Amino acid sequence: MQYLHQFSLVIHIIVGSCALLLFWAPILAKKGGKMHNLSGKAYAYSMQTVSLTGILCCALVLTDPISVYPEAYLQASNQADFLNSARERASFLLMLSFLVLASVMHGMRVLKDKASRLTVKRPDMLFNYFALCASALYVAYLGAQSGQVLYLAFSIISMIVAIKMMRYTFAHTVKPRQWIIEHLSAMIGSGIGVYTAFSAVGGRYLLVEVLGEQAMLLAWLAPSALGTLGLIVAKRKYQQRYQVVVKDNLARQAAAS
Template sequence: MQYIHQFSLFIHIIVGSCTLLLFWAPVLAKKGAKVHNLSGKAYVYGMQLVAFTGILCCALVLIDPVAIYQGAYEQAENQTEFIQNARGRASFLLMLSFLVLTSVVYGTRVLRDKASRQSLRRPDMLCNYVALLCSALYVAYLGYQSAQVLYSVFSVIGMLVAIKMMRYTFAPVVQPRQWVIEHLSAMIGSGIGVYTAFSAVGGRYLLVEILGEQAILMAWLAPSVVGTLALVVAKRKYQQRYRVAGKGKPAAQAEAL
């Protein structure tokens, strides 16, 4: 199990590092252009691999943290607490992996289906919603139990994202070209997830020397704050540009996305 975990983690880190850079290609490229489409597909495939390897790594830790972290476990002063903390972190990271996977799959299907929403109602997509929502609820419980601010904050984000996606999926009627905003929100949301993981794992060590332990909290929250502000600005831009919700321009212009 330890070797499977290490190999999966290696793939997770390598592919995740590449998607950090690849994220900006479809964001900055002209919407509908060849560069946007090709880089977007590569980003989606990369993010799916990152999410699946993350889920596998977390699942292995939840099953047997002692086997995965054998050396650290043997050196721990309180081995019971070590196991509890390892499983808590794995549950939290598992929720983030579900958040990334659900966001990128949702964003892809919204773009493909547009107003029909057919593939959003398939059993595999419904499983993504349920996995994200259930994992977020469990992390909320862990946050309450251990007074972990990070767990509490991100569990709320996970629940809100899952509920928002399900509302769009099952809404009797959706506004014209609302899929434009749904696609944009989901893809930026997946980017927030991967940058959150990067800043928390690597970025915090760059800040800790300057800001101390406060850097840990800042490293987790900074991508979400910056990404949310960017999402608000981008949504306003495309709502005005493509007249999302049918306030003017014909749908043909929205299809240019």
């Protein structure tokens, strides 16, 4: 089990590093062009691999943390606390893996469906939404019990994202061309996830000399804050370009008259 965890972790890190660069290719390429489509598919497949290997790693730790971390377990001064800490951390990372997986799959499905929303209602997508909600609720519970601000913050973010995706999926009607904005939001959201992981693993060591222990919290939250700001700007830009809001307002006016 230890070797399976290590192998999955290596794949997770290598593919995740590639996804850091791939993320920008469809962002910078002409929308709808060949480069945008090819690089977007490559990014989506790489992010699915990152998510699935992350889920596997977390599942192994939750199932048997002693087999995954035998040396650390033997060296721990309090082995019970070590097991609890390992499982709590794995639960948190599992939620983030579900968050990235649900986001990237939702983004690709809405692009495929456009206005029909057929494949986003399939059982596998419904399971993704459920898994994200369930894991977010559990991590929120862990955060409330331990006072971990990080757990509480990301559980709230995860729940908001899950609710937003489900609202789009099960809405009676959607705005014309809203699938464009939904695709954009989901794919940028998945990118925020991969940059958050990169910042939390490597970025905190660059900041720790200046900020001390606060570097860890900043490394986790800064990419989300900056990415969300960028997402808001991008959404407004493409809503105006594709007249999503304008058409919706016209439809409301026509219905009222």
